[in-house]
Amino acid sequence: xxxxxxxxxxxxxxxxxxxxxxxxxxxxxxxxxxxxxxxxxxxxxxxxxxxxxxxxxxxxxxxxxxxxxxxxxxxxxxxxxxxxxxxxxxxxxxxxxxxxxxxxxxxxxxxxxxxxxxxxxxxxxxxxxxxxxxxxxxxxxxxxxxxxxxxxxxxxxxxxxxxxxxxxxxxxxxxxxxxxxxxxxxxxxxxxxxxxxxxxxxxxxxxxxxxxxxxxxxxxxxxxxxxxxxxxxxxxxxxxxxxxxxxxxxxxxxxxxxxxxxxxxxxxxxxxxxxxxxxxxxxxxxxxxxxxxxxxxxxxxxxxxxxxxxxxxxxxxxxxxxxxxxxxxxxxxxxxxxxxxxxxxxxxxxxxxxxxxxxxxxxxxxxxxxxxxxxxxxxxxxxxxxxxxxxxxxxxxxxxxxxxxxxxxxxxxxxxxxxxxxxxxxxxxxxxxxxxxxxxxxxxxxxxxxxxxxxxxxxxxxxxxxxxxxxxxxxxxxxxxxxxxxxxxxxxxxxxxxxxxxxxxxxxxxxxxxxxxxxxxxxxxxxxxxxxxxxxxxxxxxxxxxxxxxxxxxxxxxxxxxxxxxxxxxxxxxxxxxxxxxxxxxxxxxxxxxxxxxxxxxxxxxxxxxxxxxxxxxxxxxxxxxxxxxx
Ligand code: PRX
Numbered sequence: 001x002x003x004x005x006x007x008x009x010x011x012x013x014x015x016x017x018x019x020x021x022x023x024x025x026x027x028x029x030x031x032x033x034x035x036x037x038x039x040x041x042x043x044x045x046x047x048x049x050x051x052x053x054x055x056x057x058x059x060x061x062x063x064x065x066x067x068x069x070x071x072x073x074x075x076x077x078x079x080x081x082x083x084x085x086x087x088x089x090x091x092x093x094x095x096x097x098x099x100x101x102x103x104x105x106x107x108x109x110x111x112x113x114x115x116x117x118x119x120x121x122x123x124x125x126x127x128x129x130x131x132x133x134x135x136x137x138x139x140x141x142x143x144x145x146x147x148x149x150x151x152x153x154x155x156x157x158x159x160x161x162x163x164x165x166x167x168x169x170x171x172x173x174x175x176x177x178x179x180x181x182x183x184x185x186x187x188x189x190x191x192x193x194x195x196x197x198x199x200x201x202x203x204x205x206x207x208x209x210x211x212x213x214x215x216x217x218x219x220x221x222x223x224x225x226x227x228x229x230x231x232x233x234x235x236x237x238x239x240x241x242x243x244x245x246x247x248x249x250x251x252x253x254x255x256x257x258x259x260x261x262x263x264x265x266x267x268x269x270x271x272x273x274x275x276x277x278x279x280x281x282x283x284x285x286x287x288x289x290x291x292x293x294x295x296x297x298x299x300x301x302x303x304x305x306x307x308x309x310x311x312x313x314x315x316x317x318x319x320x321x322x323x324x325x326x327x328x329x330x331x332x333x334x335x336x337x338x339x340x341x342x343x344x345x346x347x348x349x350x351x352x353x354x355x356x357x358x359x360x361x362x363x364x365x366x367x368x369x370x371x372x373x374x375x376x377x378x379x380x381x382x383x384x385x386x387x388x389x390x391x392x393x394x395x396x397x398x399x400x401x402x403x404x405x406x407x408x409x410x411x412x413x414x415x416x417x418x419x420x421x422x423x424x425x426x427x428x429x430x431x432x433x434x435x436x437x438x439x440x441x442x443x444x445x446x447x448x449x450x451x452x453x454x455x456x457x458x459x460x461x462x463x464x465x466x467x468x469x470x471x472x473x474x475x476x477x478x479x480x481x482x483x484x485x486x487x488x489x490x491x492x493x494x495x496x497x498x499x500x501x502x503x504x505x506x507x508x509x510x511x512x513x514x515x516x517x518x519x520x521x522x523x524x525x526x527x528x529x530x531x532x533x534x535x536x537x538x539x540x541x542x543x544x545x546x547x548x549x550x551x552x553x554x555x556x557x558x559x560x561x562x563x564x565x566x567x568x569x570x571x572x573x574x575x576x577x578x579x580x581x582x583x584x585x586x587x588x589x590x591x592x593x594x595x596x597x598x599x600x601x602x603x604x605x606x607x608x609x610x611x612x613x614x615x616x617x618x619x620x621x622x623x624x625x626x627x628x629x630x631x
Pocket of ligand 1: 246292293367368369371372393394395396397398399419481482483495496497498504507508509
């Protein structure tokens with residue numbers, strides 16, 4: 001399964017294209033299956049219908065836990081670093097993690113969860129979050145983790161979409177110097193969620209919470225009622241493992257569905273090869289388990305590999321901007337995987353807090369979530385990697401399950417800002433607007449995939465047609481990523497960003513339509529249009545053009561802006577708050593009523609010199625007004 005040289009990469013890649021089924025069947029031999037599959041792959045991108053390891057039976061937790069017990073039962077599986085550096089951390093060996101997962105799986109059962117039920121998890125970054133995730137997988141329940149920064153409304157939308165039966169949460173969460181009430185947010189959400197029968201609440205902050213009789217139970221008390229004996233449920237390779245909601249260019253977030261077999265094989269294969277993980281190394285992925293990066297590269301990929309994976313509860317700037325380096329030094333982290341936005345924000349604080357830490361344990365650095373600009377790449381390389389750690393710029397998506405394009409650490413020659421080459425099994429193509437493949441090198445276009453890999457999404461929960469429309473209809477026969485991309489003269493890929501109406505703010509995906517809907521719910525707002533603009537730290541900032549009933553100048557703008565931000569926070573969460581709000585009297589619309597976002601984007605970028613053709617606009621004069629009022 002492990003590639004060790006560039007020649008081996010090329011051989012593996014060739015084989016994966018010539019005979020994908022044989023290639024993946026060989027990789028999949030490295031896992032524990034209860035029953036072997038009868039057909040490696042069945043697929044078409046029209047319906048779409050993709051099935052890997054058809055007829056195979058397994059349980060992913062047997063691969064992540066049980067099979068390691070004999071050989072490395074006493075090795076740390078999870079090392080947890082709390083928000084407060086003065087609080088004691090927790091190390092869970094594989095034995096301990098296995099024990100705790102089995103116990104909590106029994107708690108879920110006790111509370112009525114059976115195979116196939118959906119469980120919403122809304123928790124801080126504590127070991128219990130990983131335990132809850134794995135406990136669901138143990139009994140065949142489908143987890144839907146909701147990032148702890150989302151609002152009650154967002155939780156309710158996700159719970160209702162998936163018809164979750166149980167919610168697992170905590171009283172509260174610590175993030176930097178803030179204490180955030182999680183249970184109270186869940187309580188607000190559940191007012192509109194009739195499917196939820198039980199709420200299991202873990203104690204973290206001891207914030208006072210209200211516990212509803214018959215519905216709410218304490219994690220710790222429940223644990224006293226169960227044993228550690230919980231045989232794993234036998235799952236079909238194509239049974240659902242989890243749902244994870246992500247934003248698109250239209251409508252509400254959709255529930256991306258991943259299944260047991262293919263996802264396990266793909267995350268593990270990519271974890272080991274991209275990072276070149278060696279047994280005993282400490283792997284630190286700074287993402288939250290609420291996002292796909294945490295699912296694939298804190299929980300499943302590392303644990304299925306028998307690795308030691310860190311969970312960090314806090315933020316990079318608390319108690320000061322040296323926190324990551326403090327953690328690297330304290331635990332002798334070997335592989336650090338973080339996002340460009342974190343690098344850019346830490347760069348701004350200078351080198352003092354970097355240089356007073358010993359970073360010599362680091363061997364590999366990773367980047368994920370958004371394009372990494374050159375300045376950040378070099379800073380990461382020079383000051384963190386000290387010019388001796390390869391940087392793997394991993395490009396992938398919630399929908400892809402694991403990394404698709406990335407260097408293999410120390411094997412693929414890197415190039416700043418390039419995700420470089422496709423991993424074995426990945427067949428990228430660039431297409432023009434008409435879906436025509438652009439061949440050769442030194443070209444750019446829209447990035448698509450022409451063949452399935454085991455980690456590809458199978459559907460969007462409850463709405464297969466939406467999955468087809470979003471990913472497989474734009475360019476028939478291809479999976480469309482939504483990203484623009486260039487392939488340079490060496491065949492190296494560089495992702496240039498989204499080509500649809502999806503923003504990437506601090507590595508978080510946010511749909512412009514979602515933010516607009518939230519703004520439009522604010523009293524007095526008539527209409528709004530949201531675009532992204534380049535932001536030094538966040539990568540992209542959110543710029544909102546808003547029309548209010550009372551007009552732009554007749555009221556206290558600052559107060560209205562503040563209130564609109566509060567509404568967006570309440571509807572989606574603080575991550576979706578616009579950075580800039582401009583009140584306008586009209587929006588540039590075509591005669592058919594379509595907003596010309598291209599113009600709004602240019603104005604938000606501060607580039608008003610060439611707005612292109614505005615003659616098709618219903619009222620070209622609005623453009624001048626907007627230009628005049630730009631922030
Ligand atoms: O635009 C790409 C960007 O993030 C999008 C996927 O977001 P999400 O599903 O939230 O998953 C993020 C973590 C995998 C992509 O469509 N993106 C992700 N990684 C990179 C990237 N853009 C450039 N370079 C990357 N390494």
